[in-house]
Amino acid sequence: MIRKLTILLGVFTLFYCSPLSAQVDSNLVQFSGMVLDGTTQELMPVPYVNILVQEKGRGTYSDFSGFFSIVVEKGDIIVFSAVGYQTVRYTIPDSLTDNRYSLVQLMTQDAVNLPETVVFPWPSRDHFKLEFLAMDVTPELQERANRNIANETLERMRSEVASDGVENSSYYLRQQSREFYYIGQRPPMNIFSPVAWKQFFDAWKRGDYKRERDDR
Numbered sequence: 001m002i003r004k005l006t007i008l009l010g011v012f013t014l015f016y017c018s019p020l021s022a023q024v025d026s027n028l029v030q031f032s033g034m035v036l037d038g039t040t041q042e043l044m045p046v047p048y049v050n051i052l053v054q055e056k057g058r059g060t061y062s063d064f065s066g067f068f069s070i071v072v073e074k075g076d077i078i079v080f081s082a083v084g085y086q087t088v089r090y091t092i093p094d095s096l097t098d099n100r101y102s103l104v105q106l107m108t109q110d111a112v113n114l115p116e117t118v119v120f121p122w123p124s125r126d127h128f129k130l131e132f133l134a135m136d137v138t139p140e141l142q143e144r145a146n147r148n149i150a151n152e153t154l155e156r157m158r159s160e161v162a163s164d165g166v167e168n169s170s171y172y173l174r175q176q177s178r179e180f181y182y183i184g185q186r187p188p189m190n191i192f193s194p195v196a197w198k199q200f201f202d203a204w205k206r207g208d209y210k211r212e213r214d215d216r
Helices: 002-025 125-134 139-148 151-160 165-180 194-206 208-215
Strands: 028-037 050-053 058-061 067-073 077-081 088-091 100-107
Touching (some): 050 067, 058 067
Parallel strands (some): 028 100
Antiparallel strands (some): 028 067
């Protein structure tokens, strides 16, 4: 009797729950594509772009070749953001009939406005020296120059001006290569280095450590 009830329950679950599962899965889409730099006609890939599903707290990032792939739902808003680039939003169409969707997303570099620069086109270096020595700097220009080269101003500019996409990816790759360089073995330590031991013995023979103790 228990076996028959188990079989009937399985049949009920198969026929009544399968359409519900299919309905839920039909809303999922495998969203893949490439992120390219559309600032110029070269269309270079943009690596390590943050790809976030808006208001759902999940996402992914593009690899070194600009490729990405993530499972989303129809109607989701996808946010593409990267340092040095303008943020782009794309909405997954609601009318998709397939569970796969591909996209080539172009991103434009975000220009940073720098302070105004005045260029004096002197014909030669000698002319520049003469004009530079004869130049009369007003107190207002001198005060402005002092403010621009102050340590506080330079520190603020270093913290406010963000790195562009090339600088950001280069820094990331350098940090990553430093961590992956010694995969499969221990990183080198000075205690196992013959050169470090030789330097220690030479310093011991010269009496460097004894002099340090005497100075204390």
